[in-house]
Amino acid sequence: MSAATEAFLAMLAAERGAAINTLAAYRRDLAGAEEAIGDLAIAPRDAVAGLSREWATLAPATVARKASALRQFFGFAIGEGWRRDDPSGVLPSPRTRRPLPKVLSHDAIATLFARAELEAASDEPRAVRQLALIELLYGSGLRASELVALPLHAVPRDAPFLTVTGKGGQTRLVPVGDRALEALARWVAVRPSLPASRYLFRSRGGTHLTRIRLFQIIKALAARADLDPSAISPHVLRHAFATHLLEGGADLRVLQTLLGHADIATTQIYTHVEPARLVALVNSRHPLAQPSLATRATSD
Template identity: 80%
Template structure:
């Protein structure tokens, strides 16, 4: 990659606190663009326009993401004095609808937890660990990366809260319910003693050094559990359980601002996507509480 794109990524990390996964995705997009048209700090508008052909076979969301990254880069290049022109107008301008999140129903959540609790009835460390993992995913709405990277010291002692370091290095307090606390207590009693590991969920239950459980392994464990619970594994992921946490809280009457804080969203517009699942309750609320609801309709 060119020095200019490396400088751009360094700025994102230092000044905007971009998350590691975001930086990795941006790096891939920028590297692919440079491979196709050359150094982005000096390419002309026609070269930038040719990227539309390079991206022709991609999904609209992927094209939108790549174009967004390049627009940010070109703005940075102008600020740094590397370019006098802004060629971003030659990029595709697709408008994509944000997909609605997948959500598990209450019956599916019940089946998933029933299976996990049944398997964790004994002292099998792997089964108890999995129960603790899904309790935190659904009970506290953690992101997969936040969960697997939880340090051992994050386990609540005096108050039922976890201190979570989320996207961009921001921290937030997340409440931990009684069920999750009980599952964590069981896991800590069985967790292998690993002086080298500072993580709550180290990789392996017999100890394989100082690494934590990977996100990929968490996906695999959850999908396998879903299959054993009679749920289509394609319907479930750690993020789907996070969505279920948010959706079911809204159904129960949670405030959207509170939910924003719990989920660690910087922009409430991100949280508002969950309101689609609560439309039936909102309609019922209007029909029962609006002053006109009690007035008889005219013949």
């Protein structure tokens, strides 16, 4: 990669606090563009426009992500004085639709937890750890990356809250229910003390459990519970947390805080996953749905 793109990535890390995975995604997108048209700091406008042909077979969401990375780079390059022009206007701007999240039914959640609790009854450390993991995914709505990287000192003592470091290094307080607190206490009690590690869910090497390993644990548990593994993942459990809270009447702004979303628009997608509930809400709460009003309207 060119020195300019390396400087841009360094800025994202230092000034914006971009997460490791975010930086890796930017690096891949910028490296791919430079492989196609050369140093982005000096690439001519026509060459930048040619990227549309390079991306012709990609999904709209992928094209949108790549174009966004380049637009941000070009803005940075102009600010640094490396470019006088901004070729962002020739980049494609495909329309993308955010897919609706997969939703687990209450019955599926009950089945999954019943299996996890049955296995944890043995007090075998891996089974107890498994229960603690799914309790925090569904009970607190943590992202997979947030969950696996929890430090040991995050275990609540005086108050039922976790201090979680989310995207961009932002921290937030996440409430922990009684069930999850009990599961955490069980895990801490049987958690091996060696090798020493600062992480709550550590790997054999002393670092933290990987997201891939967490993914595998959840899929295997689903299979043993006779549920479709393709329909269940750590992120699906986070979606279930959000959806079921909304079903119970949670406020969207509160949910935004719990999930750690920077933009309320990201949280609003959950308002589209329960159309039946919305119809029932209109039928039960709208003034014209009340018999007294309908009767008055007829008599008038």
